[in-house]
Amino acid sequence: MLCPAHLCAWDGYDYDTGSYIEMEHPAKPGADIEIYDYDDEAWHDVTIISINNHGIDIEVFDHDTGDYRTFEMEPLVINRGT
Numbered sequence: 001m002l003c004p005a006h007l008c009a010w011d012g013y014d015y016d017t018g019s020y021i022e023m024e025h026p027a028k029p030g031a032d033i034e035i036y037d038y039d040d041e042a043w044h045d046v047t048i049i050s051i052n053n054h055g056i057d058i059e060v061f062d063h064d065t066g067d068y069r070t071f072e073m074e075p076l077v078i079n080r081g082t
Helices: none
Strands: 010-014 019-023 032-037 042-052 057-062 067-073
Antiparallel strands (some): 010 019, 010 067, 019 032, 042 057, 057 067
16 A cells, blocks of 8 residues: 555654654554654654654664654554545
């Protein structure tokens, strides 16, 4: 199933840096994905470390900065259409 990026994007917030982020899709711990960081307007390669609080809190390792980051994600709503 193909889905345009703007329809599959998942928004979150990094309280440590004060920046909004976006990831294209949810992933499992151990997965390598890309996130878009609105603070520096760049894509970052990250590895998912853990997912807590029913998928709302996500800890990642940011390979581009060398930092561990925790995002609070918006609840994910899947629209299955009619």
